[in-house]
Amino acid sequence: MQDKIFAVYKPKGPTSHDIVDEIRKLTGEQRVGHAGTLDPLASGVLVIGVGREATKNLKEVVVAEKEYIAKIRLGRTSTTDDAEGEKKEINVKNYPSREEIAQTLKNNFEGKIHQTPPIFSAIKINGREAYKLARRGMDVSLKPRTVEIKSISLVRYQWPFLELRAVTGPGVYIRSLARDLGRALKTGGYLADLERVRVGQFRKEDTVTLKLNASRLSARSYL
Structure with missing residues (x-):
């Protein structure tokens, strides 16, 4: 998968890091990051960067409104x-x-x-x-x-x-x-x-939804 920044819809339950880990497994790319943590009990737009350049550019998304x-x-x-x-x-x-x-x-x-x-x-x-x-x-x-x-x-x-x-x-x-x-x-x-x-230009209607494997989700909170 080439470098890409996109938004996923995080459901309630998993941590933001759970989403990152799932995308690593799906893409085979280890350089995956996110911009702006959502607590486990929160849902909504989570911006993801895949690849070296994309993860570097996430710093611009972090400061977006x-x-x-x-x-x-x-x-x-x-x-x-x-x-x-x-x-x-x-x-x-x-x-x-x-x-x-x-x-x-x-x-x-x-x-x-x-x-x-x-x-x-x-x-x-x-x-x-x-x-x-x-x-x-x-x-x-x-x-x-x-x-x-x-x-x-x-x-x-x-x-x-x-x-x-x-x-x-x-x-x-x-x-x-x-x-x-x-x-x-x-x-x-x-x-x-x-x-x-x-998050910035990324709206709820622009997100993709992941099919999460519940057995792989961690019990981490507030990360």
Whole structure:
């Protein structure tokens, strides 16, 4: 297979590295990489490079803007900021209105913001991934980063769930966005579902679907 950059649709379950490994097996090419990790519980557009030149050129895709559809569960927090972690119920006496949520999104989360990545992430602390330290019960402290959310809008809302659409620059964690929105609304919140519908010029409708062999999928998370 000649050098090529294309997009696949990653289903929920496998890691982004699982997809890369599957493509290596399908093509026989070891130089395979991806641009922009999707967590195992997320689905959507994953851009793949096959071959030396293609994998080198993925760095241009990594910094491209990305578009997401996110479903957030209010009224609870999660240790991982998504549906996989341990949940804690929050006693919410007054449910936020649709108008309040829309205004909070615009005022607090649109433009350049400071965002602290989730502790269950692959960010390295002294050479070790944060999620490995967190799983051992160690204190993990990550510094806020300046990231850009180019646009964000409320799609639908019925307590305790809301759905939003966000167009972001590189480095944005939607799990952190869900967590921080819950804090801003004083309801708590975590990411219940996530679909990435675009990476740069690659859209959901442009993707190919892989037939994955479940027996070969790893149990790795947050890689």
